[in-house]
Amino acid sequence: MKRILVPTDFSEHAEDALKVAAQIAKKNNCEIFLLHMLELPSQMSDAISGGSGIPEVMLFIKKANETFQKIKERPYLNGISVSETVQFERASDGILSFCKKNKIDLIIMGSHGSSGIEEMLIGSNTEKVVRLSDIPVLVIKKDIGKFEARNFVFASDFSKEIKKPFKKMIEFTKIFDANLFLVMICTPNSFKTTLVAEKVMNDFIADFDIQNYSFHIFNDVNIENGILNFSNTINADLIGLCTHGRTGLAHFFNGSISEDLVNHTVKPVITFKI
Known part of the structure; x- marks a missing residue:
């Protein structure tokens, strides 16, 4: 287990997952891959594939990269090899395809969970990845401080x-x-x-x-x-x-x-x- 993927929407839940990933990475000398998915309207996606530069898209990418740089400066990531990617695809599909391309060994995801009608209608990208991923998926629900699996x-x-x-x-x-x-x-x-x-x-x-x-x-x-x-x-x-x-x-x-x-x-x- 050397390559850990942490999908992020830059939320607190995603950061909770990243903190756990950092602890596992330090314990096992792993590399962390950060992935942010941008689900764009179809016309924007077509423009990107055709090589056109759309100001809105460029702004999304710039903001994502700026946020990545701030995240990589977190003290708990010191000494860990961290790379970042912005990808244009549906979240769950993009996560799974990224894993195959980059030979990821473990996915660590944050999740707030849901229940009742919200769970039935909206679902969760985390749940979809849990169901479909061929590699292990570790789901973190809150900031747990020191991660242990004793x-x-x-x-x-x-x-x-x-x-x-x-x-x-x-x-x-x-x-x-x-x-x-x-x-x-x-x-x-x-x-x-x-x-x-x-x-x-x-x-x-x-x-x-x-x-x-x-x-x-x-x-x-x-x-x-x-x-x-x-x-x-x-x-x-x-x-x-x-x-x-x-x-x-x-x-x-x-x-x-x-x-x-x-x-x-x-x-x-x-x-x-x-």
Whole structure:
């Protein structure tokens, strides 16, 4: 993990994410890439692609670059290699394409979350990136000061398809020498006896050489509540999940536990794509 992307709209939430990125970068000798997306009206975008200079566009670029320079002078970025880019594209699409072009290892994003009708109608660029990104996404909800992942909850059904993203998760835990809490949430709709759940988890972990972990089985009314309640009981620093990256009708009907958690918990959440 050497290349971290922090998308920014220059808000406080984006700066909260950047502060965490700086701490991870210093701990792991990483480079930080700052990305600001400008979603312009179609006529402006056409003019840019045709090489025309539009005063309004030039002003947007100038202001963004001026803000970048101020951000790079923040004391918490001292000693870190930081590069900045202004890109003309829809935010979520631009973030994902930037990652592929620049071989990004981790995305760190700020999010204020939402609920109810606002969540349904407006959605969130953070949620879209969480759902669609092929690389891990760490979502920061507030200024958390010193970022720690000593108590790291990883919630899963521990099926075979989880094994590949689980390897990425292990790499992340090693950076922070984390205590890994592996938890299976049992609900009325997905109930397993303790013996069955323990066997599933033991069979899963047998393929990995990891230290500092423990198994937990937690019962709750639904998976999201189970993860949140368990995380609160052990005072988790970070919640880890795998996401299927569903789109379209599949996403509408099945929902997304990862996106719900991004919206409804103040704890940092990191997601790994299956």
